[in-house]
Amino acid sequence: GENVEQHPSTLSVQEGDSAVIKCTYSDSASNYFPWYKQELGKGPQLIIDIRSNVGEKKDQRIAVTLNKTAKHFSLHITETQPEDSAVYFCAARRYGGATNKLIFGTGTLLAVQP
Amino acid sequence: DVKVTQSSRYLVKRTGEKVFLECVQDMDHENMFWYRQDPGLGLRLIYFSYDVKMKEKGDIPEGYSVSREKKERFSLILESASTNQTSMYLCASSLSTATNEKLFFGSGTQLSVL
Numbered sequence: 697g698e699n700v701e702q703h704p705s706t707l708s709v710q711e712g713d714s715a716v717i718k719c720t721y722s723d724s725a726s727n728y729f730p731w732y733k734q735e736l737g738k739g740p741q742l743i744i745d746i747r748s749n750v751g752e753k754k755d756q757r758i759a760v761t762l763n764k765t766a767k768h769f770s771l772h773i774t775e776t777q778p779e780d781s782a783v784y785f786c787a788a789r790r791y792g793g794a795t796n797k798l799i800f801g802t803g804t805l806l807a808v809q810p
Numbered sequence: 811d812v813k814v815t816q817s818s819r820y821l822v823k824r825t826g827e828k829v830f831l832e833c834v835q836d837m838d839h840e841n842m843f844w845y846r847q848d849p850g851l852g853l854r855l856i857y858f859s860y861d862v863k864m865k866e867k868g869d870i871p872e873g874y875s876v877s878r879e880k881k882e883r884f885s886l887i888l889e890s891a892s893t894n895q896t897s898m899y900l901c902a903s904s905l906s907t908a909t910n911e912k913l914f915f916g917s918g919t920q921l922s923v924l
Contacts, residue, residue, distance in 0.1 A: 738917055
């Protein structure tokens with residue numbers, strides 16, 4: 697089955713710097729890759745996603761890149777702000793197979809220092 | 811906005827007790843999910859349901875069961891709680907697994923089994 701590895705587990709950056717979180721997946725048939733943000737005391741929320749037919753997607757200060765050959769995808773946050781501090785989860789999913797569900801990474805705790 | 815409501819924010823139970831975790835969503839979503847969140851392990855799927863009275867096992871169903879008698883409500887049942895079931899439990903819902911993959915999460919129930 698699918699396995700998703702996420703690094704780093706913790707990341708501390710200064711306000712205004714960029715942050716990058718990386719994930720690798722094992723199932724080459726996976727074709728959907730979302731990122732969720734979990735703020736303290738709340739459930740995770742979808743912030744951006746990408747499908748396997750594109751290599752990059754941007755939404756204001758956040759972007760996701762996908763390298764299908766290497767089976768890895770990354771979240772990029774530019775000009776970080778204190779409100780970006782949260783736990784971030786990547787996930788992967790394959791459609792059409794017997795296991796049609798999201799597999800999550802282990803999470804990255806991002807701390808943005810003011 | 812979609813609202814997913816979990817009945818309890820914190821719950822303390824004794825070993826061997828039968829525990830019910832309740833989840834209600836208000837957007838007529840077909841799909842509902844129960845995840846468990848543990849530090850260093852990310853989000854792991856316990857059970858999910860694509861329709862009323864339908865259920866499917868996720869990755870870690872042992873020791874759990876579920877009930878979905880109404881479309882808006884999905885209950886997680888711990889038949890005989892054990893200390894290794896101490897965890898954060900997250901309920902989620904989505905419109906459809908085929909075309910709209912966005913998961914909407916509740917705020918979670920922190921369960922402690924003593």
